[in-house]
Amino acid sequence: MSNETAEPTTTSTDSGEEAMISFSGVDKIYGTDATEETVTALQDIDLDVDAGEFVSVVGPSGCGKTTLLHLAAGILEPTDGTVTIDGIDVQGAEHDRSEVGLVFQQPVALEWRTVKKNLLLPVQILKQNGAIDESMDYYRERADELLELVGLEGFEDAYPNELSGGMQQRVTISQALIYDPSVLLMDEPFGSLDAMTKDELNLELLRIWDETEKTVLFITHDLNEAVFLSDRVIVLSPRPGRVADEIEIDLPRPRTGETRSRDRFVELSTEVHQHFKHQR
Amino acid sequence: MATKSHAHRRFVRTRHWVTSRVPTVIAGVVFLVLWQLTAMVIDNNRIFAYPEYTWRQVSERSDTVFIRIVETFSSIAVAFVLAVIVGVLLGVVIAEVYTLRQMAMPIVIFTYAIPHPILAPVFIIWFIVNPGAEIVLFSFTGPSAYLLDSVTAADAAQSFAIDGVTTFGAWVGFFPVFLSTITGMNALEERFEQLGTVLGATRWQMVRYFRFWRALPNIASSIKATVQLSIIGVIVAEFIASSEGIGYQIVLAWKGADLGYMFGVLLIIMMGSYLFYQTVVWLLKVLTPPGTIE
Ligand SMILES: Nc1ncnc2c1ncn2[C@@H]1O[C@H](COP(=O)(O)OP(=O)(O)O)[C@@H](O)[C@H]1O
Ligand SMILES: [Mg+2]
Numbered sequence: 001m002s003n004e005t006a007e008p009t010t011t012s013t014d015s016g017e018e019a020m021i022s023f024s025g026v027d028k029i030y031g032t033d034a035t036e037e038t039v040t041a042l043q044d045i046d047l048d049v050d051a052g053e054f055v056s057v058v059g060p061s062g063c064g065k066t067t068l069l070h071l072a073a074g075i076l077e078p079t080d081g082t083v084t085i086d087g088i089d090v091q092g093a094e095h096d097r098s099e100v101g102l103v104f105q106q107p108v109a110l111e112w113r114t115v116k117k118n119l120l121l122p123v124q125i126l127k128q129n130g131a132i133d134e135s136m137d138y139y140r141e142r143a144d145e146l147l148e149l150v151g152l153e154g155f156e157d158a159y160p161n162e163l164s165g166g167m168q169q170r171v172t173i174s175q176a177l178i179y180d181p182s183v184l185l186m187d188e189p190f191g192s193l194d195a196m197t198k199d200e201l202n203l204e205l206l207r208i209w210d211e212t213e214k215t216v217l218f219i220t221h222d223l224n225e226a227v228f229l230s231d232r233v234i235v236l237s238p239r240p241g242r243v244a245d246e247i248e249i250d251l252p253r254p255r256t257g258e259t260r261s262r263d264r265f266v267e268l269s270t271e272v273h274q275h276f277k278h279q280r
Numbered sequence: 281m282a283t284k285s286h287a288h289r290r291f292v293r294t295r296h297w298v299t300s301r302v303p304t305v306i307a308g309v310v311f312l313v314l315w316q317l318t319a320m321v322i323d324n325n326r327i328f329a330y331p332e333y334t335w336r337q338v339s340e341r342s343d344t345v346f347i348r349i350v351e352t353f354s355s356i357a358v359a360f361v362l363a364v365i366v367g368v369l370l371g372v373v374i375a376e377v378y379t380l381r382q383m384a385m386p387i388v389i390f391t392y393a394i395p396h397p398i399l400a401p402v403f404i405i406w407f408i409v410n411p412g413a414e415i416v417l418f419s420f421t422g423p424s425a426y427l428l429d430s431v432t433a434a435d436a437a438q439s440f441a442i443d444g445v446t447t448f449g450a451w452v453g454f455f456p457v458f459l460s461t462i463t464g465m466n467a468l469e470e471r472f473e474q475l476g477t478v479l480g481a482t483r484w485q486m487v488r489y490f491r492f493w494r495a496l497p498n499i500a501s502s503i504k505a506t507v508q509l510s511i512i513g514v515i516v517a518e519f520i521a522s523s524e525g526i527g528y529q530i531v532l533a534w535k536g537a538d539l540g541y542m543f544g545v546l547l548i549i550m551m552g553s554y555l556f557y558q559t560v561v562w563l564l565k566v567l568t569p570p571g572t573i574e
Contacts, residue, residue, distance in 0.1 A: 112493045
């Protein structure tokens, strides 16, 4: 319940120090090779996410949401500006890989590994590179716990193609959770799921977040989902992607299925929809 | 519950395996009947040998045939394994090192375009001129010494060796494995590359945990082609190398215009090849994760 305390909305000068994820003056232009046409995906992004905060980013398709997330993950390099995690440039050598978990839009379960071996894949790599210290046995046990947590017990030895889309997505989420990163970057993780599975996984995600006090940057095109989950919703405008609006979500926590029927939820949801419409 | 359904699945698979073999058996019978009928129409063992005559010609020299067929398939096994190992290893290196790939690919395409048989003498000569180059991996007494009274252990002495015949067989079989390794490794989906980046995976870790496995289905299907090609390579080399293996027995049959013997030897090669192919497919199924094959 550490998230109940309201964070200051517009970032003041001193919060640059304590922000867990920080974009400052970030531009991302694709195709700078002179040969290709250039696309300015993101422009002048200044965005801070505080430790333990749950922030969602919404915006029309193609406005640069995935780009934003991949910049935070260190997959993409900003054309201008810097992105830091816990004060450290993600492009630098000191960046701690074990602090960041990325949940992809599509499942990243490897089809040639069983579910449990898929969970242990990130651990094997991080451990070999000295990014985490616990023993493999510790992580094997943790994998079992996680599988139980996300409702996949009994599927340890199944192969990904034997699972439904929702189950595969749970594997993908567990892959990011296994090494207990303090930052979780999620790219429309439930975008391809049916409404019921989605609601169920939303509640599960909130429970995990609440228990482990992670910082979450969550991408979605579902505005209600954004309102339901977040402390703050960021609206991106397209071409080039900029931060157009920020809406503080002051709904009480813990949030439950009943939260959606509250007047305040409907109000906030309407507000976000309106902000979103302006971006079309 | 789980074990029961497992046992059931096993049963269904076995039954499926048996029923799927029925057409093969029927085809074999039809083949024999057609062979007999054709021979009866022609009725001349020097132009088209009767099945019975073929059998007689082969069983008269069963010692030699047995020894030589084991010799040939030992060579094929070595050629095949060499082709797979070298193909995968070189494929991994070439797929990983961009500049090497830029340099190597034109050469590979050029050499691939050379008709293979014309290179066989080159391989044979290398090992004849330079006998020290031959590497015996494993020597053994062939099964004929145990199964046939007329064959002594010295007659049946055989070995797995890297020599002119096996290197040529490996050369012929190598290309599909090599090329499919490169194709498969480079087909890794972007999101796995990105996962690797997020985790800070090294290049070797990308190969070991992602790319190699991504290439495995491609490699497995190319290995099926390599079975055929290494057989062709070895037998062609034996035609030329003289005195070695079943290939040389075909040359003898041809020189003596002995069609019955030739038919028999060809049939034995066909059956051996089929067994070898099935063994490799079975091994691939057992050794690779489910879904790798087909
Ligand atoms: N690798 C790339 N090369 C060129 N343009 C790209 C690339 N990736 C994304 N873009 C462009 O950048 C913009 C933002 O893309 P993206 O971040 O994927 O948007 P979103 O996730 O919001 O749908 C789009 O116009 C897209 O076409
Ligand atoms: Mg996207």
